[in-house]
Amino acid sequence: xxxxxxxxxxxxxxxxxxxxxxxxxxxxxxxxxxxxxxxxxxxxxxxxxxxxxxxxxxxxxxxxxxxxxxxxxxxxxxxxxxxxxxxxxxxxxxxxxxxxxxxxxxxxxxxxxxxxxxxxxxxxxxxxxxxxxxxxxxxxxxxxxxxxxxxxxxxxxxxxxxxxxxxxxxxxxxxxxxxxxxxxxxxxxxxxxxxxxxxxxxxxxxxxxxxxxxxxxxxxxxxxxxxxxxxxxxxxxxxxxxxxxxxxxxxxxxxxxxxxxxxxxxxxxxxxxxxxxxxxxxxxxxxxxxxxxxxxxxxxxxxxxxxxxxxxxxxxxxxxxxxxxxxxxxxxxxxxxxxxxxxxxxxxxxxx
Amino acid sequence: xxxxxxxxxxxxxxxxxxxxxxxxxxxxxxxxxxxxxxxxxxxxxxxxxxxxxxxxxxxxxxxxxxxxxxxxxxxxxxxxxxxxxxxxxxxxxxxxxxxxxxxxxxxxxxxxxxxxxxxxxxxxxxxxxxxxxxxxxxxxxxxxxxxxxxxxxxxxxxxxxxxxxxxxxxxxxxxxxxxxxxxxxxxxxxxxxxxxxxxxxxxxxxxxxxxxxxxxxxxxxxxxxxxxxxxxxxxxxxxxxxxxxxxxxxxxxxxxxxxxxxxxxxxxxxxxxxxxxxxxxx
Numbered sequence: 239x240x241x242x243x244x245x246x247x248x249x250x251x252x253x254x255x256x257x258x259x260x261x262x263x264x265x266x267x268x269x270x271x272x273x274x275x276x277x278x279x280x281x282x283x284x285x286x287x288x289x290x291x292x293x294x295x296x297x298x299x300x301x302x303x304x305x306x307x308x309x310x311x312x313x314x315x316x317x318x319x320x321x322x323x324x325x326x327x328x329x330x331x332x333x334x335x336x337x338x339x340x341x342x343x344x345x346x347x348x349x350x351x352x353x354x355x356x357x358x359x360x361x362x363x364x365x366x367x368x369x370x371x372x373x374x375x376x377x378x379x380x381x382x383x384x385x386x387x388x389x390x391x392x393x394x395x396x397x398x399x400x401x402x403x404x405x406x407x408x409x410x411x412x413x414x415x416x417x418x419x420x421x422x423x424x425x426x427x428x429x430x431x432x433x434x435x436x437x438x439x440x441x442x443x444x445x446x447x448x449x450x451x452x453x454x455x456x457x458x459x460x461x462x463x464x465x466x467x468x469x470x471x472x473x474x475x476x477x478x479x480x481x482x483x484x485x486x487x488x489x490x491x492x493x494x495x496x497x498x499x500x501x502x503x504x505x506x507x508x509x510x511x512x513x514x515x516x517x518x519x520x521x522x523x524x525x526x527x528x529x530x531x532x533x534x535x536x537x538x539x540x541x542x543x544x545x546x547x548x549x550x551x552x553x554x555x556x557x558x559x560x561x562x563x564x565x566x567x568x569x570x571x572x573x574x575x576x577x578x579x580x581x582x583x584x585x586x587x588x589x590x
Numbered sequence: 591x592x593x594x595x596x597x598x599x600x601x602x603x604x605x606x607x608x609x610x611x612x613x614x615x616x617x618x619x620x621x622x623x624x625x626x627x628x629x630x631x632x633x634x635x636x637x638x639x640x641x642x643x644x645x646x647x648x649x650x651x652x653x654x655x656x657x658x659x660x661x662x663x664x665x666x667x668x669x670x671x672x673x674x675x676x677x678x679x680x681x682x683x684x685x686x687x688x689x690x691x692x693x694x695x696x697x698x699x700x701x702x703x704x705x706x707x708x709x710x711x712x713x714x715x716x717x718x719x720x721x722x723x724x725x726x727x728x729x730x731x732x733x734x735x736x737x738x739x740x741x742x743x744x745x746x747x748x749x750x751x752x753x754x755x756x757x758x759x760x761x762x763x764x765x766x767x768x769x770x771x772x773x774x775x776x777x778x779x780x781x782x783x784x785x786x787x788x789x790x791x792x793x794x795x796x797x798x799x800x801x802x803x804x805x806x807x808x809x810x811x812x813x814x815x816x817x818x819x820x821x822x823x824x825x826x827x828x829x830x831x832x833x834x835x836x837x838x839x840x841x842x843x844x845x846x847x848x849x850x851x852x853x854x855x856x857x858x859x860x861x862x863x864x865x866x867x868x869x870x871x872x
Contacts, residue, residue, distance in 0.1 A: 320835050345838065410816075451738050452821050461709065465716045467737060578837035585829065586651040588821050589658070 281310045282513050285322075285336035288315035291534055298529035299521045306520070309513050319346070326351050326506045334508040335517060337500045340570040341413060341577055343368040346503065353504035353511050359519045360540045368501030369518050371527065372536035375495035375556035375565050376414055379463055379478040380470040382487045390470055392494045397422035397441070399448050404469030406445065407462060410452035412584035413577045414496065415442070417568065418472060421494055427566055432574020439587060452588065463488055476535035479554055495565035497556050499539060531555065628844045635841025642845035652829070652846065659826045660853075662815065663808040666747045667755075670804045671797065673748060674755035678796070681756075682763035693760075697753050708817050711746045712737060715818075743819030751808060755800035762796030798865045806854055826850055 284300070286292040292313060300311040314333045319342050325331050338346055346352050347366040355364045363369050378396055380389035384404055390396045396406070396418075408415050417430050419441040425434070450468055453459040460477040462468050464486040473481075478490050502521060504514040520526060522539070528546035531538045537557030538544065544552065544559075552558040556565050632642055646652045677696070681689040699707065713719055715736040725733035736742055766789075774788040812828035826846060833843035 318835065320838060320840075323838050323840075342836075349838075410821075449821070450735075454816050457709075458712075458817060461712060465713070465718050467716055467718075578833070578839060581832060581836070582649075582651055585824060585832075586654070589651065589654045589824060 280308065281312060282335065282510055282517055283331070283333040284311055284313050284517075285317050285333040286313045286315045287317050288313075294530050294533035298533060299517075299526050302526055303517055303520050307513075307516065309517070311517070322346065322351055322503075322505060323349075329507065331505060331508055334505055334510045334514045336503060336505065337371065338368060338503055339498055339500060340365075340568060341573075343501050343503065344570050351506050353506055353508065353514075355515075359522050360542060363522060363540065365499075365501065368503045369522055370499050370539035371502050371522055372531050372534075372538055373497045373499045373556055374536055375475045375492070375497045376409065376418075376472050377475050377478060377490055377492060377495040377556075377565075378470060379473045379481070379488055379490045381463070381466055381468075382489045383466070384469040389489050389491070391491055393418045393422040394424070396470060396472070397445050399445060402470065404448075405450035405467070406448050407451040407453055407459065407468040407471040407473075408449055409459070409472060410454050410588075412580050413573070414498070414568070415472070415584075416580065417496060418494075430566075431569040431572035435575050435580060435583070439583070442587070460484075475554070475556055479535065492556070492561045492564040495556055495561075497537075497565050497567050499567070500536075537561075628847055631840050632844035632848050633841075635839075635844065639841070642841045643849070645842060646845050646849060652826075655824050655826050655829055656849075656853075658822070658824065659809060659850075662744075662747075662811075662823065662825065663805045665744055666751060666808045667801050667805045669744060669748045670752045670755040671801060674752050674759055674800065675793075675797070678756050678759035678763055681760050682766075689760075693757075696756055699749055700753065704813075707750070708746065708814060711742060711749075711818055715742050715745075737818065739820055740823065743815040743823055746814050746818050747808060747811060750814070751804045754803045754807065758800035758803065759793060759796035762793050762799075766792050795865060798861065802858070802861050806857070809850065809854060 284295075286295060292315065296313075300313075304310055317336060319338065321332065322336055322338075323346075325333070343352075343366050347368070352367050354367050355369065358364050359369055378390055378393070380402075382389065385402060390398070390402050395402060408418070416433055416435065416438040419438040420430055420434060421427070423437060423441040425437070451458075451462055453462065453471075453473075456474060456477050459471060459473045460481045463471050463473060463478070464481045464484055466486075475490075475495070478488070482488050482490075502518040504511050504518070508514055521530070524540060524542035525546050527538045527540055528543040530536075531543065532547055532551050535554070537555035538547070539557070544557075547555070547558075553560070555561065633639065635642070677692065681692050684692065702710075714721060716722070717735065717737070719737075721736060722733050770792065771784070771788065774784055779788060809825075810827050812825035812831070815823040815825055816828060827850075830843045830846045830850075833839040833846065
């Protein structure tokens with residue numbers, strides 16, 4: 239389940255920070271982690287999502303990198319944020335490199351789980367010691383057969399159960415959903431952050447009865463849209479196109495789409511840090527990145543990659559010129575509340 | 591000769607225990623040490639504190655989810671029993687061949703991948719699925735929603751867990767001496783009375799074993815209810831996963847895990863007092 243939840247905007251408490259600094263030695267002995275036997279410098283270990291994600295990374299990033307440098311790449315999956323923390327605590331490294339969503343990145347950087355970057359692989363690439371790689375967007379998808387006169391055009395429409403009746407679905411992931419609830423309630427984009435959490439929950443109250451499914455897995459979201467279990471859905475763009483390509487009568491809008499960025503990071507203290515940096519520089523360079531995002535249905539964060547992407551593919555990416563102006567980015571740093579508290583409140587709200 | 595025997599019985603034979611050493615070492619290293627680590631973290635993360643337990647015990651979210659978890663496990667156990675008991679009876683009365691065939695059908699769910707099973711339920715129970723289609727065809731204008739309800743999640747969990755119940759009850763039923771039933775009949779017991787006073791008590795150990803197993807395993811479920819059930823169905827294992835995997839709140843997650851473990855141990859202790867834990871595997 240956690241597989242499908244990249245990106246948790248976040249902040250960290252001082253307590254947690256001090257603990258990780260001092261506690262690594264004390265707790266490290268108590269942890270028992272499998273030790274992976276490994277060659278000294280010719281192998282890099284990368285934490286991946288497995289499945290189609292890894293296939294795309296293997297074909298466009300891993301194998302070309304090995305060909306160029308002679309450094310072999312082995313993978314560990316699924317992506318685990320907790321394991322990154324455990325590795326640094328114990329000093330036993332199962333992987334050198336992983337990808338993090340924005341929220342996790344802020345947290346990881348706060349508690350020093352990742353190696354610093356002093357150079358920029360491309361202009362504007364580095365954020366909180368992570369290297370921006372690719373993005374996905376949460377967009378509005380809907381059934382054309384249920385709304386023959388046109389579907390919802392923004393989150394206000396999504397919330398409008400009189401104009402667009404029928405069951406809906408959103409992700410069970412409050413940090414991503416709360417900004418949408420605020421947009422629906424009329425908060426302008428530039429006033430979104432810091433989040434007015436109370437107002438967001440009041441807005442969510444209005445459609446709670448109509449949200450039939452709070453989806454938790456990407457495949458699940460595509461499936462319920464395809465099967466017509468819901469009339470409209472806040473869905474990742476790649477999953478929407480999966481449903482559309484399967485022949486379902488579905489439509490979408492990029493308007494007010496919400497993007498999450500994935501960042502490459504090097505695990506703090508990794509014995510292969512130098513090779514890991516080399517790999518990341520390679521992975522965000524124009525051509526390999528273009529191949530990867532095209533196969534894995536993301537949008538490239540390095541603008542130089544765009545020239546290697548055919549127009550038909552680019553129109554399906556949140557980062558393309560036309561789409562970029564319609565979507566907005568999550569602002570992790572200015573969130574204004576602890577994501578863990580938001581999540582607990584959200585679960586409580588759901589259960590009530 | 592006499593002396594040898596008595597000497598052997600006097601001194602406890604240690605050899606069988608020695609054979610257990612590899613297993614004991616394995617369990618100590620891969621189970622006990624991590625468990626102790628979890629206990630330590632629940633009191634020391636993010637600092638030396640009882641706060642993790644205080645939060646979990648007093649938080650309405652956690653109370654609600656703990657209650658939902660145990661209510662779900664109880665419901666699934668009861669349904670497994672209602673479904674499993676007659677089926678086990680059928681197996682115990684059938685020819686060995688037929689019994690094997692039923693057993694194979696029942697355990698088939700073990701061989702299917704968990705995700706395939708879950709998505710199969712989504713297709714079967716969905717609004718455009720065959721069951722709703724059938725209901726519409728026979729004249730239901732507004733058939734009820736099946737998917738994303740407690741009905742769907744319970745059905746899927748029963749499907750996964752029923753084999754544990756059935757095999758436990760079946761193994762007990764098979765061993766019941768038919769003479770006991772015949773003598774009860776010759777003494778005048780019929781139908782319901784025969785079942786209530788003779789057969790049911792004889793099969794009680796199987797019922798207890800199966801129920802405890804199903805209940806305890808079900809406590810750890812969370813993906814099935816979240817994927818197939820209503821939005822209100824959150825299980826404690828899911829919350830633990832979120833705390834640790836998303837928020838690195840190792841302390842709070844550990845405290846929740848320890849509380850779940852303690853409650854489970856209490857249930858097993860009660861069971862042990864009543865039936866004996868050694869009988870759990872039939």
